[in-house]
Amino acid sequence: MSANRGVPAPPLQSRRGRWWTRGIGIAAAVATVCTVWLGLWVTPPDETQGNLVRLVYIHPGVAWVALYLAFGMAAVASLLYLWPRTRSLVWDRLAAAAVEVGVVFNVCTLVSGSIWGKPTWGVWWAWDARLTSTAVLLVLFLGYLALRRVPAEPEVRAKRSAFVALFAAVDIPIVHFSVLWWRTLHQGATVLNANLSPTIHGSMAWTLLLGFVALTLVFVWMLLVRYRIGVLEDWLGTGELDVALRERQAEGAAVGEEEAA
Amino acid sequence: MRYVVAGYVIVLTTLFLYGLQLVWRRRRLDRAVARVVRAPAPGPGPASVPAAGEPAPGLSGADR
Numbered sequence: 001m002s003a004n005r006g007v008p009a010p011p012l013q014s015r016r017g018r019w020w021t022r023g024i025g026i027a028a029a030v031a032t033v034c035t036v037w038l039g040l041w042v043t044p045p046d047e048t049q050g051n052l053v054r055l056v057y058i059h060p061g062v063a064w065v066a067l068y069l070a071f072g073m074a075a076v077a078s079l080l081y082l083w084p085r086t087r088s089l090v091w092d093r094l095a096a097a098a099v100e101v102g103v104v105f106n107v108c109t110l111v112s113g114s115i116w117g118k119p120t121w122g123v124w125w126a127w128d129a130r131l132t133s134t135a136v137l138l139v140l141f142l143g144y145l146a147l148r149r150v151p152a153e154p155e156v157r158a159k160r161s162a163f164v165a166l167f168a169a170v171d172i173p174i175v176h177f178s179v180l181w182w183r184t185l186h187q188g189a190t191v192l193n194a195n196l197s198p199t200i201h202g203s204m205a206w207t208l209l210l211g212f213v214a215l216t217l218v219f220v221w222m223l224l225v226r227y228r229i230g231v232l233e234d235w236l237g238t239g240e241l242d243v244a245l246r247e248r249q250a251e252g253a254a255v256g257e258e259e260a261a
Numbered sequence: 262m263r264y265v266v267a268g269y270v271i272v273l274t275t276l277f278l279y280g281l282q283l284v285w286r287r288r289r290l291d292r293a294v295a296r297v298v299r300a301p302a303p304g305p306g307p308a309s310v311p312a313a314g315e316p317a318p319g320l321s322g323a324d325r
Contacts, residue, residue: 011294032273036269036273039269040265040266040269051262051265052264052265054265054269055264055265055268055269058268058269058272059268062272101279104275104276104279105276107275108271108272108275108276111268111271111272111275112268112271112272115264115267115268115271116264116268118264119264218276218280221280222279222280222283225280225283225284225287226283228287229283229286229287229290232287232290232291232293232294233290235294236290236293236294236297
């Protein structure tokens with residue numbers, strides 16, 4: 001290891017961590033394949049919606065991940081970063097990872113909803129409260145990602161980003177309650193409704209549930225990999241800087257020796 | 262049914278491509294880390310590499 005003098009220890013990932021990530025990835029792939037198989041071939045068409053109901057097995061799942069898991073997690077992590085007792089760049093990295101993955105899921109939510117909306121409502125897009133507030137959420141978190149690319153010290157960037165994430169997160173309850181607060185085209189909750197009595201049953205209900213599990217597993221896998229990328233990027237930032245500093249020091253020492261000789 | 266198939270294809274392809282991009286980014290960074298670790302130290306100096314698993318000095322400040 002003498003050849004690596006001056007470089008901080010690389011952020012090694014434990015074997016257990018690698019296996020967990022791999023295991024979750026495999027479980028996510030299997031659950032997703034099962035959801036697609038059940039959703040497209042096994043479950044019956046709906047009496048009202050016909051085959052379009054099959055989109056419902058993935059659309060609420062991606063929305064659940066984007067709105068509640070990803071952006072909710074980003075808000076909690078940002079809050080933990082801003083709280084002086086729990087301040088750590090770990091929370092900042094977690095929030096950044098959750099937002100990036102959440103933006104991808106948010107795009108999937110809008111696209112799958114739009115594809116369902118065209119044959120159901122007759123239009124690709126309506127300026128409906130649920131749809132508009134979800135689109136606003138996407139724009140807000142795209143702004144968050146753009147802000148993170150502005151060069152700054154890690155602590156400054158983390159603080160700014162945390163404030164923006166909390167500001168953007170105000171839209172999450174608006175999206176959730178939009179179908180109750182305003183008269184919207186979008187239907188109300190099927191499972192988590194006011195009476196907590198699901199209006200979907202049998203194989204349809206199980207497929208919907210599996211879709212939620214599958215997409216949650218996909219999110220967890222993506223979050224783990226994206227978090228790891230953040231750790232490596234941070235390390236490379238400091239690691240490469242250390243190498244550059246040592247090179248400059250070595251050059252200075254060599255010049256000093258030459259002058260002394 | 263074509264709307265249904267289009268919805269599944271678009272959502273699953275988007276997630277798959279994003280996942281693939283994450284794996285690619287991670288591998289590229291792993292290789293970059295390995296390159297930095299392998300780089301020979303220029304000139305004499307005190308050995309300051311902590312053992313594997315110890316917190317990196319460059320990161321400990323940031324992780325407070």
